[in-house]
Amino acid sequence: MADRVREKEKEEKQKGERWKAALVNLTEMGSNIDSLQQLLVKKAVFVDDDTFAKASLISEQSKTIKSLEQRVETLERELDAAIAAAARARSEKRQAEAAQRAAELRAQDITRELENTTKVFKLHMEELRSKQEEISKKESDIKVLEAIIQTLSRNDSSAGDD
Template identity: 70%
Template sequence: MEEREDEKGKGSERWRAATGNLSEMAANLDSLQKLLVKKAVYIDQETFAKASLSSEQARTIKALEQRVDTLEREVDSAILAAAHARSEKRHAEAAQKAAELHTQEVTKELENTTKVFELHMEELHAKQEEISKRDNEIKLLEAIIQTLGGKE
């Protein structure tokens, strides 16, 4: 992160220096233009060509400065978008972990409920067996009573 800021700082320094140079060239061109307007009645072909070239360069420089500003804004926007995307990713990962933990808790609760259900089923079977045994004993005792009652 610091490296990116250092690179951005160095890049900004270079752009400031370039902008300063461009501003100085623009001032020189303005001075030359004023000099030509005030004092020159006639200039030779070479001087005119140099002045035209300087003027064209100044226009190009101005257009490039505007393009640099636009690109800097686009880079800043891209950096913000990337930071936002990283933040959203972290939130999504946290939500996924929370969902996984919830799933584990629900699964564990279901397993515990199943174990309890199995224990209750075993207990129910045991009670049914006990009832069946007692029912058989009652039937046997009734048969004995009927047999004994029939002899009297």
């Protein structure tokens, strides 16, 4: 039991020390507040309502200017991006036009080549027709000659029989 009593006394003593420390802290805070108040009284600037209104207006204008400056910067970045995109588009357009011109030249070359091939084909066809006519004429001549030979052969065989 004596131990319990000693512990209680010890706890009471610790509580008392805590209260004393808390009171010391409060006293120090009070003196700090007094010092701060004296500083504010010495350093504070008191202005009339017009001056305060002008200062408030200037402050609002400053905020507006800052906001507008940020907007201008944003718009400048967007403009730079649009300019870069336009430059890319112009470059792509030039490339597309160059490719189109190259395709048109290639088409012209192919057309010329086809026209030349057509002319050569027509010449070959004329030559083939000419050869065909020649062959037909020779076949006709051959048939006539065969008929003459047959006729002569018959006449010879008929004359030899007489």
